[in-house]
Amino acid sequence: GRDRRFAHPAWRDNPVYRRLLQSYLVTADVLGEFIDDLDLDPRSRDRARFAVELAVDALAPTNALLGNPSALAKAVETRGRSLYDGTRHRIHDIRENNGMPSTVDSRPFKVGGNLAVTPGSVVHRTELFELIQYAPSTKTVHQRPLLAIPPQINKYYISDLASGRSLIEHTVAAGITYFAMSWRNPTAHHRDWGLDTYVEACLDALDVTCEIAGSDDANVMGMCAGAITMACMLGHLQATERAERVHATTYIVAGLDNGVETQIGHLASSRSIEAARTRSHRNGVLDGADLAQVFAWLRPNDLVWNYWVNNYLKGQNPPAFDVLHWNADTTRLPAALHGDFLDLQASNALAAGGLEVLETPVDLEKVGQDAYIVAGSTDHIVPWHQAFQTTHLLGGSGTFVLSTSGHIQAVVNPPGRGRASFRTAPDSHTSASDWWEASTVNEGTWWPHWAKWLKDRSGTRRKAPPTAGSAAHPAVDEAPGRYVHLR
Numbered sequence: 071g072r073d074r075r076f077a078h079p080a081w082r083d084n085p086v087y088r089r090l091l092q093s094y095l096v097t098a099d100v101l102g103e104f105i106d107d108l109d110l111d112p113r114s115r116d117r118a119r120f121a122v123e124l125a126v127d128a129l130a131p132t133n134a135l136l137g138n139p140s141a142l143a144k145a146v147e148t149r150g151r152s153l154y155d156g157t158r159h160r161i162h163d164i165r166e167n168n169g170m171p172s173t174v175d176s177r178p179f180k181v182g183g184n185l186a187v188t189p190g191s192v193v194h195r196t197e198l199f200e201l202i203q204y205a206p207s208t209k210t211v212h213q214r215p216l217l218a219i220p221p222q223i224n225k226y227y228i229s230d231l232a233s234g235r236s237l238i239e240h241t242v243a244a245g246i247t248y249f250a251m252s253w254r255n256p257t258a259h260h261r262d263w264g265l266d267t268y269v270e271a272c273l274d275a276l277d278v279t280c281e282i283a284g285s286d287d288a289n290v291m292g293m294c295a296g297a298i299t300m301a302c303m304l305g306h307l308q309a310t311e312r313a314e315r316v317h318a319t320t321y322i323v324a325g326l327d328n329g330v331e332t333q334i335g336h337l338a339s340s341r342s343i344e345a346a347r348t349r350s351h352r353n354g355v356l357d358g359a360d361l362a363q364v365f366a367w368l369r370p371n372d373l374v375w376n377y378w379v380n381n382y383l384k385g386q387n388p389p390a391f392d393v394l395h396w397n398a399d400t401t402r403l404p405a406a407l408h409g410d411f412l413d414l415q416a417s418n419a420l421a422a423g424g425l426e427v428l429e430t431p432v433d434l435e436k437v438g439q440d441a442y443i444v445a446g447s448t449d450h451i452v453p454w455h456q457a458f459q460t461t462h463l464l465g466g467s468g469t470f471v472l473s474t475s476g477h478i479q480a481v482v483n484p485p486g487r488g489r490a491s492f493r494t495a496p497d498s499h500t501s502a503s504d505w506w507e508a509s510t511v512n513e514g515t516w517w518p519h520w521a522k523w524l525k526d527r528s529g530t531r532r533k534a535p536p537t538a539g540s541a542a543h544p545a546v547d548e549a550p551g552r553y554v555h556l557r
Contacts, residue, residue, distance in 0.1 A: 190204035216528075224294075226251065246525070265407060305437060323452050446479065472493040
């Protein structure tokens with residue numbers, strides 16, 4: 071078929087390889103049918119199917135040198151040099167990368183050098199986060215600022231990879247005053263930082279953002295786990311009668327409703343959740359590299375075996391790609407926050423209305439701000455139908471946008487790149503399948519569509535401020551700040 075693992079002509083022309091491929095495909099089919107015939111409940115069947123698929127992918131003949139004609143050809147062509155280089159790569163990854171094949175050649179990249187270079191200043195720093203205010207690139211700016219809350223498990227600069235690929239740069243060019251939080255990379259010393267700690271930090275950032283911008287309120291954007299934190303903050307503001315502090319909200323690849331069937335949800339048993347909790351409690355933190363491994367094994371052919379063949383069997387360097395560099399630049403989660411996220415996964419309290427944050431209930435139905443909700447059609451971490459549920463959870467008017475991309479590429483979606491498109495529909499108060507039926511395809515990316523939506527909710531324009539910060543919150547450092555560099 072179209073499986074690129076078997077693209078080499080030998081799989082078609084050589085009788086030995088042809089026989090090998092046929093027996094591999096037959097084995098895969100037989101094992102799949104065997105699982106289907108077992109008398110299992112749906113969740114157990116999905117887990118069993120996942121385990122069998124992992125084994126089938128691992129046993130692919132292309133993962134071994136003798137079973138990979140293109141790797142053998144490479145060895146002949148390079149007179150064995152590729153095998154020497156492959157062994158060197160393997161030893162490096164055993165020592166430096168938990169035994170997983172490296173997904174990126176990080177040598178060409180430097181944060182603050184050729185990544186995260188949009189001009190800005192750190193205007194507020196606490197033990198938990200830095201707040202960066204980006205310099206205006208237009209003569210006038212909208213009066214209402216934007217505060218961006220990144221995920222806690224990754225560095226914030228996914229929004230600011232490089233010029234032309236930076237959501238921050240794009241938003242600033244639309245005349246929006248952009249403030250970004252940059253989380254500190256916690257150590258075991260910070261094990262007690264939980265959801266309350268992070269929501270309090272977001273409230274602090276919101277106050278500073280409004281003070282510096284001279285505005286009574288701000289628009290707020292959250293990404294992935296940052297959007298979960300944002301939703302908790304909005305619920306708390308609503309419960310304490312301060313909802314008007316936030317005017318409009320943006321949710322990017324956010325899964326607020328864990329009642330929706332997802333691949334991760336299927337695989338998470340109560341026993342595995344408790345084991346994960348015990349481990350991070352013992353270590354004080356959940357290491358981001360461990361979480362990255364979990365996500366990699368959800369798509370092993372793309373994210374594990376592909377690099378195994380490239381790096382070890384063919385002796386080639388992994389690609390040098392900015393998104394992959396960011397993805398490998400993981401952070402840790404404090405044990406308390408990890409535990410809180412596990413509880414949300416298990417109880418679905420955020421969507422079901424049983425959550426308390428900072429001693430107030432969080433009721434998303436009462437969160438009435440306009441919301442712009444972005445999902446990726448091929449996202450394997452937050453499937454789009456899970457992200458779509460956010461439109462039903464919130465009380466305000468929701469604009470749902472489906473980008474043709476995965477979890478990370480949904481964020482890094484600059485205009486003028488390739489064949490990007492996104493879907494929109496007039497009404498989001500339907501089922502996901504009805505929404506899909508009613509939706510139309512828009513050429514290009516969602517960035518300009520969102521920028522227009524945001525500008526419509528950002529108030530009148532005024533002269534751009536000549537300097538960053540304020541008397542109460544002066545600039546203390548250049549962007550991207552210090553915390554982004556903490557290992």
